[in-house]
Amino acid sequence: MSYLFPTYSKKSLRIKEGRGAWLQTEDGKDYLDFMAGIAVCNLGHRHPKVVAALHQQVDRLWHASNLFHYDVQEEAAKQLVQASACDYVFFTNSGTEANEAAIKLARKATGKNHIVSMKQSFHGRTLGSMAATGQDGIKSGFGPMLPSFSYAQFNDMASLHEAVSEETAAIMVEIVQGEGGVHVMTASFAEAMVALCKEQNLLLIVDEIQTGMGRTGKLFAYEHYGLDPDIVTVAKGLGNGFPIGAMLGKASLKEAFGIGSHGSTFGGNPLAAATAIAVLAELSADGFLPEVEEKAERFVAYLKGELSGIAIVKDIRHKGFLIGIETAIPALDLIAACEQQGLLLLPAGSHVTRLLPPLTVSESEWRKAVAIIKQAATIYERENSFSS
Known part of the structure; x- marks a missing residue:
């Protein structure tokens, strides 16, 4: 019996510990983790410098409220x-x-209430962020949403023009729609x-919750397009598993x-801030992000090559290490087959399998992952007599 609300479709696995790109279950089985806590553990599990920073802060101060100045919080903000x-x-x-x-x-800041976001976007599950999300499925049963959102088609400027009105305060967008199927913003759409x-x-407003903190090979994904956003939101990888998020804004919005x-009782508490500083230090180290970008390109090229002859694979899309494999079969079928062979993956919609390896993944690890995906897809085709 569980005393938890059944809000998650939980796997049967019981995780005992993690290290780097690997998780181990209570029965001692090792799994190559290409979920990374849903794009959270970008530096892998139990990164030694992040763990050390948290341990050091634990012995100093946990919480005193945001009515006080914390040097560690100011430093984390300065670095962002x-x-x-x-x-x-x-x-x-x-x-x-x-x-x-x-x-x-x-x-x-604008005195206006209307915001345009994108169809198939995902921005969260509270009433405001859920209203901003362009997916009807997650809104079912919760009654009326905030009425001040409209939804444009991603990468479609005609649709965006149509959605904007004189009452529009902002456009809210993801650089890559992670939950919505791993769809990547085009350069022409960004410019327009x-x-x-x-x-x-x-x-x-650029939502960098999933794409930020190095996931795409840049600290922020908007850097790929030379954007200058007024507001940026981050979380997930900022704490490498320790809960923290942040909203960043231009000086013109300060007042x-x-x-x-x-307000937030726990937002930016000393433990979270110390962890974020350690994460940012690793991500900003000389050569780290260029190596991530180069490694991701090699990985995806290898992945495409190995899966090129498999009929169920329709497309492979990516930006850095945010990767989606679109298939002619349900994503959950491929994910289950890979899990049986020791590889953990995520869905991104009904027919897209999402790969989110830690940025520290080694070549031997990503080659192992590709071998498992290829074998699982090949077996599925053979057993189901599938042909394109």
Whole structure:
């Protein structure tokens, strides 16, 4: 019997410990983890420098509330600002909370309530972030959403133009729609979107919850397109598994988030801030992110080559180490087959299997993962007499 609400479709595996790209279950079986905590453990499990930073802070201070200054919190904010296009930081505990803060800030700063997001987007599961999400399935049963959102087709400027009105405060977008099927923003869409924001005086909110913290080979995925967003949200990889999120904003938005306008009891607490500093130090080390980008390109090229003759594979899309394999069969079938062989993967919609290896994954590990995927797909084809 479980005393938990059944909100998750839990695997039967009982995880005991993790190290690097591997998880071990209570019965001693090892699994190659290409879920990474859902794009969270970007530096792998139990990264020694991150663990050391957390242990050091545990012996100093856990919590005293955001009514006090913490040097460690200020340092974490400074590093995010220096690495981004923004000037100020509000710390949260999760990506959903960061997106809630972004929605509130955009509305308060502009005096307008309407925000345009994208169909098939995912921004969270609270009422505000759920309203911003362009997927009807996650909204079922919760009653009316916030009425001030419209949804444009991703990578379709005609659709975006149609969704924007005189009451629009901001455009909210992911650089890669991770939950929505691993769809990557086109350069032409990015350029035209920026032009529209300037023309209509709209704020640009970039949701980097899944794409940020090195996942695409840059610290922030918007860097691939030379974007200059007004608001950026991050979480997941920022704490490498320790709960922390952040909303970053331009200096022009500072006055809209004055005293009493927003708050979080635990946001940016000393433990979370110390962990984030350690993560950012690793990600910003000389050569780390260029190596991630180069390694991801080699991995995907190898993956495409090995799966090129398999009929069930329809497409492989990626940006860095955010990778989607679209198949003619349900993603859960391929995922289950790979799990049987010791590889953990995620769905991204009904027919897309998502690969999120830690950025520290070795070549021998990603080659092993590809071999498992190829074998699982080949066996499925043979047993089901599948042909394209």
